[in-house]
Amino acid sequence: MHSPDITVTFRHTDRSNALEARARASIRRLSRYNDRIAACHLTIEAKRARPDGPPSFLVKLCISVPRAQIHADNQHRPEHARRNLHGALRDVVDNAKRQLIELRARRAAQGRPRDEAMSSARPSTHHGDSPCR
DSSP states (O other), X not given: OOOOEEEEEEESSXXXXXXXXXXXXXXXXXXXXXXXXXXXXXXXXEEESSTTXXXXXXXXXXXXXXXXXXXXXXXTSOGGGGSXXXXXXXXXXXXXXXXXXXXXXXXXXXXXXXXXXXXXXXXXXXXXXXXXX
């Protein structure tokens, strides 16, 4: 098992080495559910409803695996749930984990060995801006 290429971007908030290390460790653990993760891009963005108000955090995670892209975010969570950055990160990683498990189940349901299922599955096509940018 190899370690995926992980990129972490902070927007409108200070970079935290501790948070980045925690995020990278959480993302590496996702390899338990798909050992062919090629790349991951995590974006942590602070948003403020009012200039003097507390921030809420929008966290997005894009994962590239052969023949698929996983996109997870916390934008549909209630505002109060997005105020805790560590909780927002956990929600997004849990969302990505669920999607990786579902992808594995769909591919297993095809009844073919993993490599054959990967090579014959239709590649995902993505037009326009990436939701993780």
